[in-house]
Amino acid sequence: MRDKLRKLLQNSYAKYSNYRVSCICVMKDGKEISGVNVENASYGATICAERVAITNAISRGYKKGDFKELHVMSNSNKLGMPCFLCRQVMAEFFDKKTKIIVYSKSHTKSFKMDALCPFPFNEDSL
Numbered sequence: 234m235r236d237k238l239r240k241l242l243q244n245s246y247a248k249y250s251n252y253r254v255s256c257i258c259v260m261k262d263g264k265e266i267s268g269v270n271v272e273n274a275s276y277g278a279t280i281c282a283e284r285v286a287i288t289n290a291i292s293r294g295y296k297k298g299d300f301k302e303l304h305v306m307s308n309s310n311k312l313g314m315p316c317f318l319c320r321q322v323m324a325e326f327f328d329k330k331t332k333i334i335v336y337s338k339s340h341t342k343s344f345k346m347d348a349l350c351p352f353p354f355n356e357d358s359l
């Protein structure tokens with residue numbers, strides 16, 4: 234997975250920050266759905282790799298609960314944890330036990346969804 238993520242980093246559009254991010258969602262059927270961060274001159278229009286991959290999967294017909302794992306890598310020496318916009322989108326579609334694996338150039342750390350978002354805002358909140 235590390236090699237796939239590293240290769241996918243090349244597709245990142247990070248011309249303003251040069252902070253490249255790649256993401257691969259592994260679905261419960263075994264398919265892998267990818268995304269990269271896509272920056273914009275209007276910085277607020279930038280979208281993270283995690284949300285690109287998740288919305289890519291939803292666009293292909295996958296549903297809430299179909300996500301087995303999310304793998305995310307940055308081109309940094311530090312672990313790039315998912316931002317809270319992405320955690321909110323994960324909370325919409327992931328099970329409590331969906332694994333999130335975060336890669337830096339040299340390190341890997343794994344989390345369960347309910348550890349990243351112990352008190353999510355979700356449909357139960359409405």
Ligand SMILES: [Zn+2]
Pocket residue numbers: 281282283284315316317318319320
């Ligand atoms: Zn994000």
